[in-house]
Amino acid sequence: IADVQDQIDHELISKTDIHKKIDEVAAQVSQDYRGKDPLLVAVLKGAVNTMVAFSQAMSIPVQMDFMSLSSYGSGTSSSGTITVRQDLSTDVRGRNVLIVEDIVDSGRTLAWLVEELKRRGAQSVEVFALLEKPSRREVDVQVKYKGYEVPDEFVVGFGLDYDERFRNLDSIAVLKPEVYQGEQA
Template sequence: MTDLPATPYEGDPHIGDVVVGTEELQKRVRQLGAEITADYEGRAPLLVGVLKGAIMFMADLAREIALPVEFDFMAVSSYGNATKSSGVVRIVKDLDLDLSGRHVLIVEDIIDSGLTLAYLRKNLLARHPASVEVCALLVRDGLQKRDPDLRYVGFRIPPDFVVGYGLDVSDRYRNLPYVASYLE
């Protein structure tokens, strides 16, 4: 790891190679913000952040959308403190806002199997929004059994477990300014 910004995890043996660098993240978030602005012209999307991992991405993305936006948050879990999904999705924190007639944009940090997203999409569609689309920062290639139907994708990455820019292991590494592989 050369030329990386200093972080609280400097020298941590669990931080592997950088998968997506800080500048790449910033550039792609700007591009996604411009795409969303164009696609939602005349509408005010409700950004639904999936906690906790999407918080960094959603904050940066919202600043790049040149439209009025509202925020709400959900927390769902299929990992617990593990690096592999348990296969069981549960809502830990539900939305506060009514979705009826709203244009909902789910903001996800990462799509692995797509199980959590499928559950989330089905749950939100039952609340009668005008539309539901997905903006995912990362998609781990090769792990989805079916197409997760994503409107906006930041980066497709190898199937390695990653941390940084909101992604964690046991609530650590979220504040890395880049995405790196995690070495167990």
């Protein structure tokens, strides 16, 4: 099996730029949530890398929890159905929740989660998404804290996978076509 770097066509967002953006958002969120005892909720598995960098960049104490959701199977296109693979261990009632996501694609995962957390009685629910693919948006969902917009390509790295691989890349990159041959974008 080839090294990660050998399967990358080109880099979209460097490690430095990712962390610069995350640091900026974390400074803003630290200011906005001062005194609000925020609960950060990361959507597993893709948001893990963003959650780690983001939470460490925040200057106020936060609580963290994780929810494993999947809108994709092993392929590359959204199935449209949200599956809960693992639930939160925190009661969100009355909490100021900030969802941390790696990417908003169709918007279905986020739209479902925002509604679900409100249904459970969260006092507020906002979203930080490191990436957005505006061209693929199907469902309207408000993202208060935004990172970068990316084109509709096979984007991997910093938590984003292709068939469960490449999450460990420390930058955001586009795969070589031969890696996903046979699949449809």
